[in-house]
Amino acid sequence: MAKRIGMEVAVAVAEAVGQCDIDMAAVYPITPQSHIAEHLSDLVADGKINAEFVTVESEHSAMSAVIGASGTGARVYTATSSQGLMLMHELLPIASGMRLPIVMGIANRAVSGPLNILNDHSDIMPQRDSGWISLFAENGQEAIDLSIQAFKIAEHKDVQLPVCVNIDGFQLTHMVEPLEFPDQELVNKFLPTRVPYATLHPAKPVTMGAFSMSDYFTEIMKAKDEALKNSKKVILEVWDEWAKMFGRSYKPVETYKAEDADILMLTMGSMGETAEMAIDGLRAKGVKAGLIKLRLWRPFPFAEIKAVVKNAKKLIVTDRAVSFGGPGGPVFSEIKSALYAEIQRPAIYNYIIGLGGRDVTVPDFVHMFEKVIADKANKAVDTYEFWGVRE
Amino acid sequence: MTKRKGLATWQEITTGCVVFDPGSASEYHTGSWRAQRPVWDNQKCIKCGICYIFCPEGCVQQSEDGFFQANMDYCKGCGICAHECWPRAIAMVEEG
Numbered sequence: 400m401a402k403r404i405g406m407e408v409a410v411a412v413a414e415a416v417g418q419c420d421i422d423m424a425a426v427y428p429i430t431p432q433s434h435i436a437e438h439l440s441d442l443v444a445d446g447k448i449n450a451e452f453v454t455v456e457s458e459h460s461a462m463s464a465v466i467g468a469s470g471t472g473a474r475v476y477t478a479t480s481s482q483g484l485m486l487m488h489e490l491l492p493i494a495s496g497m498r499l500p501i502v503m504g505i506a507n508r509a510v511s512g513p514l515n516i517l518n519d520h521s522d523i524m525p526q527r528d529s530g531w532i533s534l535f536a537e538n539g540q541e542a543i544d545l546s547i548q549a550f551k552i553a554e555h556k557d558v559q560l561p562v563c564v565n566i567d568g569f570q571l572t573h574m575v576e577p578l579e580f581p582d583q584e585l586v587n588k589f590l591p592t593r594v595p596y597a598t599l600h601p602a603k604p605v606t607m608g609a610f611s612m613s614d615y616f617t618e619i620m621k622a623k624d625e626a627l628k629n630s631k632k633v634i635l636e637v638w639d640e641w642a643k644m645f646g647r648s649y650k651p652v653e654t655y656k657a658e659d660a661d662i663l664m665l666t667m668g669s670m671g672e673t674a675e676m677a678i679d680g681l682r683a684k685g686v687k688a689g690l691i692k693l694r695l696w697r698p699f700p701f702a703e704i705k706a707v708v709k710n711a712k713k714l715i716v717t718d719r720a721v722s723f724g725g726p727g728g729p730v731f732s733e734i735k736s737a738l739y740a741e742i743q744r745p746a747i748y749n750y751i752i753g754l755g756g757r758d759v760t761v762p763d764f765v766h767m768f769e770k771v772i773a774d775k776a777n778k779a780v781d782t783y784e785f786w787g788v789r790e
Numbered sequence: 791m792t793k794r795k796g797l798a799t800w801q802e803i804t805t806g807c808v809v810f811d812p813g814s815a816s817e818y819h820t821g822s823w824r825a826q827r828p829v830w831d832n833q834k835c836i837k838c839g840i841c842y843i844f845c846p847e848g849c850v851q852q853s854e855d856g857f858f859q860a861n862m863d864y865c866k867g868c869g870i871c872a873h874e875c876w877p878r879a880i881a882m883v884e885e886g
Contacts, residue, residue: 498806559805597808606809612820618800619807625800 403579408539409434409572411580412478412504412564415543417442418586419550422473425453425464430516431568432480432506439476458483462490462501469499470607472595474550478504480568481522485510488526494561495530496623497608498596500553501561503531504546507668507719508568509755517756518568520667520719523696524729530623532562532630533696537653537671539576542566544647547586551637554593558630565696567669569756581645589644631698651700653692654707656682660689662768663708663745664715667693667730670752670759674717677764688768693730701737708738714745715771717752718783727751727783735781748774749783763787821849824867826882832857834879841871841880 406414413435416424424443428436443452451468455461458479465475479487484505494501509515510522523533532552536542542564549562566572581589597605611619631651642648655675657663666674671692681688691707691714693700708714718728726732731749738744748771753759767786771779804810828841837856849864850871860871872880 496806596805597810604812606812606814607806609807609809609815610818611807614797615803615807618798618803621800622803626805 401579401582403577405575406539406578407434407573407575408542408566408578409506410438411539411576411578412542412546412566412572413438413442414580415546416476416502416504417448418580418583419476419547419590420474420587420592421448421450421476423451423453423465423468424476425455425461425468426476426478427455427458427461427483429458429480429483431508431518431572432478432483432504434572435478435504435506439478458486459490462487462494465501466490466494466497466499467599469494469501470497470599472593472598474500474554474593476502476504478506480506481508481510481516484522484526488529491526491529491531491561493608495627496619498559498623498626499561500550500559500593502546502549502553503561503563504542505563505565506568506572507565515755516568518570518669518719519754519756520565521721521754523563523565524720524722526563527697527729530560530627531697532558532560532627532634533565534562535565535668535694535696536567536571537669537692537694539571539574539578540647541649542571543578543580544641544645544649547581547590548637548641548649550593551590552630552634555630555633555637556594556596558626558633559596560626560630565668570669585644589640627698631695631700634695634698649694650703651693651695652703652707653694655690655692657689657691657707657711659687660711661687662713662715662772663689663691663711664717664764664768665691665693665730665734666717667696668719670717670719673759673761674764676761677768680761680765681768686768686772699733699737704734704737705741708745709741709743711745713748713771715748715750715767717750717767719751719753721751721754721785727781731783746777746780748779750786751783752786754785757787759786819863821862821864821866824862824865824885826867826869826884827862827865828860828867828869828871828880829883830858831879831881834877836877836879838877840874840876844870844874846870 638649
């Protein structure tokens, strides 16, 4: 087993990407992603990895550059955050529509306005329907592992779709954690050279990104939707292979003490480990509480979610973004929609938590459980609340 | 995309819609939304070729007899040829 070392997570993500034999990266620095950009550029400048680092003038250009490079058959990486992701937005469906296996790290940060540099999920949520595979890391080790796995998933012949790895800004990116890097030889074995479906080359011209009118657009959208849905099979295979080679297992929906739970909470990203401590406290008091941690946001793991919630009486969905004027947080409405047709389903509550970097502590999570348990008449079911808002 | 009769199904679309046959854009007939078509009156036409020069689609072609006509697979019915034709030899006629 490899040695564990202490390292800042953003730097570690760049190190892990450096283990993946990338050919090219185009990264525009933005807080809290900057240390990924800086360290990756160091690795290239110091000759530690044999790749091109393209210093672009914006995130729009960063995404454009990796799209072009990926089209030539290169293995490419980019990373961004918040406003940078919003600037890339226009190009995200183009990358997935062209079925280019780009890997992007997202140091999740609140979207302006007002300007805020701290962590929530309001940057990734507007990208939901861009056709990207979307994974969430809960800690630094997962951020490393998912970043390496992402290339294998993206480039698989049955997938050929871009993948984004969500890493909570500051809460994860700026933590120094004990981390275990996989052996380079094993990474090489796990991640063979990319075999592209088609390449841009003057000797054998092809057209990528051609125009399409109404006569083909529906068929193209259907093909893309099927590709994204079918990618789950490959994601599961890749996670199985990873578990066998590196001893750490990954599931689309992770659980903690959920098997016999009467009341469940659902988190995405770094809040999961804090919520686990709340579960431990509640269990000690005899409350049958459990946790669901959603790792795979797209493609959405419908079957897995249904299986883990079916015996619970109540489910608290936490959201780290707001769908203004909508039915509640984006995760909440997704979970409700997934369970709508189920005869046996829990009463679902929604708390919008941790906006713009606001701390959510263990007692906060305990209090959420207590509040929902106290709602014996289920009056607050299907409503949402801004947790801790001053009024 | 392989040549076939009729339009491809979603399963037949190439991954990412890559077109493996360069120069195949002419196979994509884009004249379907035309509301009017240009009709030449060769009695008035002086074969000056201004319609040929101004057609933004490049779909006006000269026949062996020197007169002009538009390729209806690509003509959008924009009417620029008729507007530019100073002997007024081109009329825009409603599509049935």
